[in-house]
Amino acid sequence: MPNEEIYASRKLRVKRMRPRDPAEVFRSSSPLELFFDLIFAVSVSLASAQLVTAETHSDIGGGMLSYLMVFFAVWWAWMNFTWFASAFDADDWLYRVLALTQMAGVVVLAVGTTAAMTSGDYRIIIAGYVVMRLALVAQWIRASRSHPGLKRTALRYAVCIPIVQVLWICYPLVPAQFAVPVFFFLVLCEISVPLFAERAGQTPWHPEHIADRYGSFTLIVLGESVLASTAAAANAFENASQLLQFSLLGVGGFILAAGLWWVYFSSDASVWLQKRKAPMVFGYGHYFVFAAAGAFSAGVKVLLDHEAGSSGLSSTVAVATLTIPVAIFLLGVWSLILRHCLRGIYKWAFLAVALLIGACLLLPYFTPTTSSDVTIAVASVLSAAGLMIVLVVLIEASGVRDQDRPAPELA
Template sequence: MCALATLPSVIQYLKPMRPRDPEESHRTATPLELFFDLVFVIAISIGGGHFHHALTQGHVWHGVIGFIMVFQCIWWAWMNFTWFSTSFDNDDWLFRTLTFVQMLGVLVLAVGSEAFFTGENLLVPIIGFVIMRVALISQWLRASRCGGIAAKAAKMYAAGLAFAQVLWVAWAFVPDHTRVPVFFLLTALELCIPVFAERAGRTNWHPHHITERYGLFTIILLGESLLGSAHAIADALHEHDHILPLLSLAVAGLVIAAGMWWLYFWPPHHKEIDGLARALRYGYGHAFIFAAAGAVSVGIETQVGYFSNHSELGFIGTNLAVGIPVAVFLLGVWVLLLKGRAPAPLQWAIPLAALLCLLLPIWGIAIVMAALIYLLVQNGAAKH
């Protein structure tokens, strides 16, 4: 009874959830958003660990498909929160509480992420997704009370996410041989929700805030690569027979991560999301950049296992475990941010570098990345 009696006094501290001003000055990531990102560090690390285990056991195809599936879930959960909060974050106690519930869902998803690699016990990640969705749909329903064109979009988001979640629960019970194609079919359906919602109404996104959030998530993913380099150094201290290869591997991993960071943050990003079509291109196109950045850390870990004789993956496969994600990252940054904007030498140098990454061992990839940074410095200092 006491708790019920205090409920009206708690409700009075709720703030109206109105659209934020897209021209708001000094809009930056909030402490809550940074705290929210921490659960994704955990989720990516756990998912990457399962991917690494699959590769070192020689189960390449299952590892790749499993990683794509788990990363899609992680990326989409982060996307949903990020684009909602840029439009409607009022930072009252209910917004914070529902955000914490979403964080719980991400943690449950992370704990159950092995299911995407084995096909067993899918109930755990589905429960994680349900927890996240219930909280997010509640946020959209609350935003739908704001009135105007934003309310129409909010209602469409809530309805679309609720319908999609029913299908995701059903997905756990489809036959095993159809599970992967149905997953990607449902993913395509999910990607259509923002398109229809933004055409039915319109939410306000803050260009500088969104691009800062994307940059911070990229840093998180590149930080996982630095963790791989740290593991190489730690293993070198114990594997005296392989100390030089492992130490050089650590240096190469650092150079690659630094090169990826330098290239990504070289151009300004906020101009790339002017209008719905360009915002969708930027938002969805980053799926390749994010997944590639996350996979680089797995590739470096796989290199460590190879030189420590703890991997069944051969020399070529071990090199491609780093080369493919770096190549995808380079092409993603080139297409989204640099094509037609970067100095002339980089217009051909970046695609060429991506090709070389598929052919070279990790030390060669590090040299290629260093050469790209040299061209950046030579043709435009640190940034446009």
């Protein structure tokens, strides 16, 4: 062939979607992938906002369950695109159109977030979700024609994904009393598809690219918490009567967000991915890390409402909406990355401090009753922020950030 890269038509300019080299140097997120992340950030922000509403009105359990269900749709669609793009990325016009179609599905999903979390109406979310998934099926069909060794894998994805989507389309017909169990059954079906497909041959994902993509999404989700902390600082100047409380809450929220960033990026996850043969553990485990980061940003806003007196939550419950997500985030990062990097006492000291941050919600029980309710909540947040600083000191003292760096050359 005069030009083997063009297999359909020279006029159509459609490339053969060949597997990417898993050892490709300097592989990072493409502009299309970063744009994809920003679209997903809208859905995360809306889900977090609805979680704030639920928690502020004391519907902690129901709000959290709805949040986790909606967040699964967002995270799963993002993760499947990410791993596919790490293995196949033709970057021709057809690839971009299909990726933009997935983004359009994300927008529809974002529109349906409010209805799903407030009234349990998942029809709009499912519509957007199915659009995203079927666009990915088209990509898998293209990939099945690119490499004989991966044809079975790609076809398994292309066949199994639509089957599960048919089940999702039928989900609104499920009686209300069975809605939650059926939802989690469909989740099990979804996460089983890659496990089944990859048994026919593993797709050539790129460790550094995957680590970079997960890091980018972590930054986006943590950005929500920074925005919430900034709102606390802004409110401090608008509410002179509560200037100290709002200022301290903003400082504490920012320290916690910065600490989460410091911890997550203290080690190169790509090194772990290169050495281990269970990438699905890394990929699936990040659901809890991402969901916790989104819930943390909601917790900051809940505490703002608590300080303003517009929430009926007790100090203990209000603080829990902040410290428990932080602890889950830290435990998730420790389990997925840091426990493979930290050595000796540092491994277990990190775990202990992370648990203590979660336990800061108990501080009101040990605070004198003469203290004001507002002071108790702020003190709890500042205590958690102080423990986060201790955690950062542990990270630096352990030398884990130097483990993946090349030794300096001697002159």
